[in-house]
Amino acid sequence: MTATPExxxxxxxxxPDLPKFDVGDLDQATRxxxxxxxxxxxxxxxxxxxxxxxxxxxxxxxxxxxxFSSLAQDEIGHARLLYEMIAQLRGGDADDLAFGxxxxxxxxxHLLDHPRTDWAFSVARRWLxxxxxxxxxxxxxxxxxxxxxxxxxxxxxxETYHLMHMDVWMRRLAEGGEPRQRLEAALDSLWPxxxxxxxxxxxxxxxxxxxxxxxxxxELADRQYQHLLTVLGSLRLSVPGPRPAWEGGRARAxxxxxxxxxxxxxxxxxxxxxxxxx
Amino acid sequence: MTDPxxxxxVLQPDECARPLYHxxxxxxxxxxxxxxxxxxxxxxxxxxxxxxxxYRQGVLRFVEMHANSELMGVLPEREWIMRAPNxxxxxxxxxxxxxxxxxxxxxxxxxxxxxxxxxxxxEDLLDGKTKFHNVFHYPTKSWGDVGIIAWLVDAAAIxxxxxxxxxxxxxxxxxxxKICWEESVHIMHGRDVVVTMMNGTPTQREMVQEALDRxxxxxxxxxxxxxxxxxxxxLFWHIKAKTSEELRQEFLTIYVPRIRELGLTIPDPExxxxxxxxxxxxxxxxxxxxxxxxxxxxxxSQERLDFRRENHxxxxxxxxxxxxxxxxxxxxVA
Amino acid sequence: xxxEHTGPLGQPVPAVGPTAKPPPNSEGGTDPAGxxxxxxxxxxxxxxxxxxxxxxxxxxxxxxxPDRDLxxxxxxxxxxxxxESVRLWIVSRGDITDLxxxxxxxxxxxxxxxxxxxxxxxxKLDAARKRAxxxxxxxxxxxxxxxxx
Numbered sequence: 001m002t003a004t005p006e007x008x009x010x011x012x013x014x015x016p017d018l019p020k021f022d023v024g025d026l027d028q029a030t031r032x033x034x035x036x037x038x039x040x041x042x043x044x045x046x047x048x049x050x051x052x053x054x055x056x057x058x059x060x061x062x063x064x065x066x067x068f069s070s071l072a073q074d075e076i077g078h079a080r081l082l083y084e085m086i087a088q089l090r091g092g093d094a095d096d097l098a099f100g101x102x103x104x105x106x107x108x109x110h111l112l113d114h115p116r117t118d119w120a121f122s123v124a125r126r127w128l129x130x131x132x133x134x135x136x137x138x139x140x141x142x143x144x145x146x147x148x149x150x151x152x153x154x155x156x157x158x159e160t161y162h163l164m165h166m167d168v169w170m171r172r173l174a175e176g177g178e179p180r181q182r183l184e185a186a187l188d189s190l191w192p193x194x195x196x197x198x199x200x201x202x203x204x205x206x207x208x209x210x211x212x213x214x215x216x217x218x219e220l221a222d223r224q225y226q227h228l229l230t231v232l233g234s235l236r237l238s239v240p241g242p243r244p245a246w247e248g249g250r251a252r253a254x255x256x257x258x259x260x261x262x263x264x265x266x267x268x269x270x271x272x273x274x275x276x277x278x
Numbered sequence: 279m280t281d282p283x284x285x286x287x288v289l290q291p292d293e294c295a296r297p298l299y300h301x302x303x304x305x306x307x308x309x310x311x312x313x314x315x316x317x318x319x320x321x322x323x324x325x326x327x328x329x330x331x332x333y334r335q336g337v338l339r340f341v342e343m344h345a346n347s348e349l350m351g352v353l354p355e356r357e358w359i360m361r362a363p364n365x366x367x368x369x370x371x372x373x374x375x376x377x378x379x380x381x382x383x384x385x386x387x388x389x390x391x392x393x394x395x396x397x398x399x400x401e402d403l404l405d406g407k408t409k410f411h412n413v414f415h416y417p418t419k420s421w422g423d424v425g426i427i428a429w430l431v432d433a434a435a436i437x438x439x440x441x442x443x444x445x446x447x448x449x450x451x452x453x454x455x456k457i458c459w460e461e462s463v464h465i466m467h468g469r470d471v472v473v474t475m476m477n478g479t480p481t482q483r484e485m486v487q488e489a490l491d492r493x494x495x496x497x498x499x500x501x502x503x504x505x506x507x508x509x510x511x512x513l514f515w516h517i518k519a520k521t522s523e524e525l526r527q528e529f530l531t532i533y534v535p536r537i538r539e540l541g542l543t544i545p546d547p548e549x550x551x552x553x554x555x556x557x558x559x560x561x562x563x564x565x566x567x568x569x570x571x572x573x574x575x576x577x578x579s580q581e582r583l584d585f586r587r588e589n590h591x592x593x594x595x596x597x598x599x600x601x602x603x604x605x606x607x608x609x610x611v612a
Numbered sequence: 613x614x615x616e617h618t619g620p621l622g623q624p625v626p627a628v629g630p631t632a633k634p635p636p637n638s639e640g641g642t643d644p645a646g647x648x649x650x651x652x653x654x655x656x657x658x659x660x661x662x663x664x665x666x667x668x669x670x671x672x673x674x675x676x677x678p679d680r681d682l683x684x685x686x687x688x689x690x691x692x693x694x695x696e697s698v699r700l701w702i703v704s705r706g707d708i709t710d711l712x713x714x715x716x717x718x719x720x721x722x723x724x725x726x727x728x729x730x731x732x733x734x735x736k737l738d739a740a741r742k743r744a745x746x747x748x749x750x751x752x753x754x755x756x757x758x759x760x761x
Contacts, residue, residue, distance in 0.1 A: 050360065053359050053360070053372050054360070056352070056356055056359060056372060056375050056376060056379065057352035057353060057356045057375060057378075057379060058356075058586070058589040058593075059593070060593035060596035060597055060600065061596070061597060061600065061676075062379060062380075062382055062383040062386065062676075063383055063675050063676060063677060063686040063689070063690070064600075064682075064686075065376075065379045065383075066376055066379055066380045066383065066686070066689045066690060066693070067685055067686060067689045069372060069375070069376040069379065070376070070689055070693055072372060073369055073372050073373060073376070076365065076368055076369055077369065079365070080365040080366075080369070083365070094365060095364040095365055098364070098365055099363065099364065118592065119593055119596050161688075164685075165685055168681050168682060168685065172599065172600055173599075175599070177599065178595050178598075178599070179595065179596070179599045182595070262360075265360040265361055266360055266361060266362075268361045269361050269362070269363040269421045270363040270364070272421075272481070273479055273481055273482070276478055276479050276481075276482060277474060277477075277478055278363040278364055278367060278421065278471070278474060278475070278478075278482075306640060309640060310640065313640075325643075325645075325646030326642055326646050326647065326648070326710065327642065328640055328641060328642055329640055329641075329642075330640040331640055331641075334640075334643070376693075380689075380690055383675075383690065384673060384690070387673070387674055387675075387676070390645060391643075391645050391646035392643060392645060392646070393643040393644075393645040394645075396676075452673075453673070456673070460694075600678055600682075
């Protein structure tokens, strides 16, 4: 074992975001099902945070650069909170979860497999994701498992700003000319994955029975779809295709090429030395 | 800070008189001299004031280079945002780089209000007509660089920036106060990264030492060659307050002990404090290297400018639309 | 190279563009770029912030944005992303009127009658108190019933 770094006791800087809870409050099956759901959520936020942070320094305008970077940081912050909750549920460490898996072990949705591409693509993808995320968080906010309800509430409040910001951009891009064309092209290419946030989970039934999750993924997908149609209609954008049907769950035989590149980047330093503290 | 509800006069009666240089009936020469007296007495100039062309150009050039440096300074660090090895570091580094972009915004706004459009400043930067600081022309090779840059490069910059809080140009002086406040976090983050690695594995310690070996030269060049106080126009106008050498000495005084206490070796065998003179002695920095680098012949100068140019072009279509006024009919969005 | 022009860290900046010294008949002047009120750039928004409940609004800086919505988002980012503000006001630069004429704000003639500091009455008070003490040997001033002679 390499030299243990000295443990310096530092005062906690703020009240911890993750409420303390007793793992025994949940039965084994619920605990596992919940970990599974949280992992999909954490991986979603984590991967989106990475794609969006790529715009830092090179966004179209300085002011927008700062704004978009905040969105990316929020997502990483949410991911951190979710990984910490998973770590408390099943043991282990949030950083190990975030950085220690092989590429095929990540459970982010297919919508997030795409790289950031151009500005219209990033905006369209974020908009699709944020719409889904709002529906998902709504379905968890009255969870019978109180610690989950609490962190969902905090995340929801931050996400309000995200949707507001994407709303402004969608409207501006949809106005016409080249931006509108780019937006339409982006939506066309993203459409097959538009509802992939709600890929079914193997044990979601159990979560519904336990009162943790309000409705099955398929129903949440319906809700998201309705929102998408409404917004597209109000922007006078045509619906890119038939309602996308998502078969299969979150697991993949092969991670996408872009995600494999991303995984290579974010694990690069972590893989240099097993167990090192950074 | 002034209390906006203060009932007592803030200015003494003799300061209430209209500054002489505002008087359009004076000759240019008279106004110029009144203005010089005004700034040398420590008073401020605002964006809409009358000012000599030389002052306006001097402030603009100074602030523009500063803004350019914040903008280019983003590039060496942004690739490491993707590679940050844990969640806390990822958040801290993204926030730090975000701050640099924010500082660029603040500074370009100050410069713009002096009469040069932002687009023109970006064009001049990309065309190599205007410059940015030497340290941002070098490559970053490891996570060790991330720590050294965030700690020591930022520290050297903040030594200069703190002195600029007293600049005679009001908008710049106020912006520097905000920037200094935000930068204090960066240095703590940087030092935390370095200390953590120095407490870690031998590989981590070697990584930091190796990074320091590469960065020490550029750091010593950063504040520039010793200048003649009497000839320095920026000091004359109180745009800045301290000389290059004063800044360098201040940096060494604070940071040499802090570097050495971690067990790091500074790669300059001549570096020592001359107790009698109260000054640090060091090997003469390579001023040729500095000159070469700031004229965009550094190891990464062209690559970074090209990268910025490429991304600027890729997003041109966004500026062409977003900067236009919105359509007359606002569509209601659910 | 000329040491006359250095950047913020003292680095040499070659003089490019306009020459350093103005020609003898140069005018100096003001530049419209920073103008407030009429003629101001429509895409600049001034930001005011309140640091904590009850504090006055203080000018913090400005952002560039094509409309009020984005201006508000950007103001939040540039002046409140560290939770350092509890309120922001975002104002189009064109809506601000600048008043800085010293003749109007700091007129030279005495106005101490408008301020508490303009009423110095220590000596008068001393005199009044002494008179009251001298007069109260036997009499009460302002007490019930007894009128002074």
